[in-house]
Amino acid sequence: MGAAHSASEEVRELEGKTGFSSDQIEQLHRRFKQLSGDQPTIRKENFNNVPDLELNPIRSKIVRAFFDNRNLRKGPSGLADEINFEDFLTIMSYFRPIDTTLGEEEVELSRREKLRFLFHMYDSDSDGRITLEEYRNVVEELLSGNPHIEKESARSIADGAMMEAASVCVGQMEPDQVYEGITFEDFLKIWQGIDIETKMHVRFLNMETIALCH
């Protein structure tokens, strides 16, 4: 990333922006270069180089999440074509473990950020709501790994989940009421009981990177 002294400046800048330590940034930078083939930016095709990602049922969503403008904080919707290292780090920063020593407000904020990331994964058309169709999509993808499950059951499950969500979020509804979809606030409500702190983080500290040969 340029000359040595500007590199360390940039590193410090990135540390400030994303909260990673310089070691972690170094490591992630190496990984970034591996993925991008020493280019300054990554495109969607570069993610095909990650062999294990092929097995992941939600790989398309994951890859998409990297380019989602909402996650990159570049806009309310749409997809970027390519991302640079800073964007890469931004996405990764969603997965940092929540530092519980910070104040309660900070913790709550981090939690919301993570949940927002998740929400964006569900809400593919960026309209701020997870509709039934989108939910179905997610469930189908999740179950796509198993050949025994047919599409109808996946849909039924999604519908059931939606119904459940409706009952959680809105309670008892009038017959004429329409439940459009899960908004972010509703999403938060659903997630209230589950502790996302322990689940949505990646241990960047002890990375024993086994260099995957592409």
Add this chain to the structure above:
Amino acid sequence: MALEMLLCPSPGSCLLLLVALASSEAASDLNESANSTAQDAPNAWFAASRTEPDERISVFELDYDYVQIPYEVTLWILLASLAKIGFHLYHRLPHLMPESCLLILVGALVGSIIFGTDHKSPPVMDSSIYFLYLLPPIVLESGYFMPTRPFFENLGSILWWAGLGALINALGIGLSLHLVCQVQAFGLGDLHLLQNLLFGSLISAVDPVAALAVFEEARVNEQLYMMIFGEALLNDGISVVLYNMLIAFTKMHKFEEIEPVDILAGCARFIVVGCGGVFFGIIFGFISAFITRFTQNISAIEPLIVFMFSYLSYLVAETLYLSGILAITACAVTMKKYVEENVSQTSYTTIKYFMKMLSSVSETLIFIFMGVSTIGKNHEWNWAFICFTLVFCQIWRAISVFALFYISNQFRTFPFSIKDQFIIFYSGVRGAGSFSLAFLLPLSLFPRKKLFVTATLVVIYFTVFIQGITIGPLVRYLDVRKTNKKESINEELHIRLMDHLKAGIEDVCGQWSHYQVRDKFKKFDHKYLRKILIRKNLPKSSIVSLYKKLEMKQAIEMVETGILSSTVFSVPYQAQRIQATKRLSPEDVESMRDILTHNLYQVRQRTLSYNKYNLKPQTSEKQAKEILIRRQNTLRESLRKGHSLPWGTQAGAKNIRYLSFPYSKPQSGRRKAGAVEATDDDSSDLGFPSIMFSAHPQLGSLRESRLAQEVIPMKSLPQGAVAGPFNNGRDPGPGKRAVARPRPLFLTLDEEFESGEESEEEALALRARWTAERGHSREHYQSYSPLLHRK
């Protein structure tokens, strides 16, 4: 109070026992005299004519010696079972104290009876019987019912804690006791270091069944539970290995001349023994899984295969001086996944119950024997030794817990709090394992065996009673972080998504974490193992097959009673938005979660329902039966209901179109996804959504064929259904009213319907008709707002 309860249910057996004991004395005397006279056989024969009436054939005889051992063992087991019944009858008692307390008390009772009547107790427990017959069922049961996923998630911490903890405890207690023994004043100078070490190893064997029962009741968080569970699982194995090793040492070096090379050999042996045992267990697990693949025609031998192979793995490992306990545990864990898919439902249930029964019997016998030997003459009391043992047990456990967890917390992303650690420390209850090992100390090597036995018994009594009883209140007092057992589909979905997401991100980062290991294993498993080990035509899950049966039954019934049975519904395909609340019955949630859990990952035991003494009732069977009953009830209700439908109250803007027959084409007009409405009242009757969710995929073809078969007598059709487009305001006339209730559930875009497929139309039509028949009024809206909690 408790004892009274114990005695009340079992006066019969006590009486029997007493009678037996009393008569045994008499009988043995009789036999002896009979024997002695019979021995001088030739003379006796000639003397017969001159002897007493004894020699004649007696009409009524008693031969107690012949049955003594099985008889008394059976009586003990019965007594313990009766005591358990009494224990659970009195509701507050299980909260107060763990079942182990009860068993010990029963044992003490039996022991006092035996002691009181001065009866020689049968030699139930010696080394071979314990290790060959009593121990394997207990270990098998804990291995089989282990929740695998949380175990493997925490495997590192568990191994670290259980392995090192056991070692630290054993060595620490042994060494400190040896130091104490050096003090001349206590009169313990003749105890070698090795003996002390051995004692340390056997006393450090923890048996936290009591703690686990409390934890399950208090619903503590999963990690804490798993740590204790894992410790329980591995502890037996480790302490037995240590024990055997140290005995071997003691045999070799009676004079405490141990060279460093021996110690190194000992450590290496430790590892070999452990890993070898696991290896054999896994092999046997695979073999038995493979064999169950071919047993569909003789399902009666399936449990036999499971048990025999597990036992065989134990024996083979023991032959090679490897750890049989770890072998049988590994076998159970490996086998379980594949066997459960292969065996029939009844075999599966048999296996589970039989395993519980066997382990329960073993444990009972051990505890009773413990009670028996408490009350006896084989004690040696030495204040110093015993007190110091108690003290050191606690101290060393505290040291090992806090030190080891301090270190492992550095590596865990989810550290254990001090409260958690304290709970773990406090749950170090000793049990039957320690006692057995102490009892089986060879007297030749341990001249002061009685001292050890006494000390072990004291520690066990102390920990079981005092710690066992107080740990419940302690957990509640400390308010250890609870698990949130919200059983909702959403939660399941989200968590699965998160797992995949996390694995994906880690892939992108190039990390190698245990998620990837698990994914890799799953891939391998699917590709190779499942093909080899699982039957070709998978038996469908019991819920699905039961539903199919239900469907058929219902269809036949309905046709017979002249009602169209339209039992296959699905949540509408084309619905875009959800209106009004749907309430899913808990059964639906359960069946959906079943699908999710079985197909997204390995079965994840979200509910930590490990109770050593009971099996959770089979929820799916229960709910299936319940569903069947409810459906039948609702059917009958609907038949009776008839006119109670609010007709046309919301006719308004919503036209409902019904198809008259399955084969007619849809005509003009908007078709409401009135089908959807059905779910509304369906859910209040808890019948259909469950059917639609699990049965639907398999029933697709069934539906088609059934449609073709149904013959609907015209007159008994609900008029509204036949009416078609002109049902608004129409007088339904006699017979049933159709429901035009436009219960708006899903708004549809009608255009899509027109282009819908035939089968979907039929489904919707059927459902609409079904609504027509069933029509419940709105007050049947039950609020299922605790939707997310199981009833």
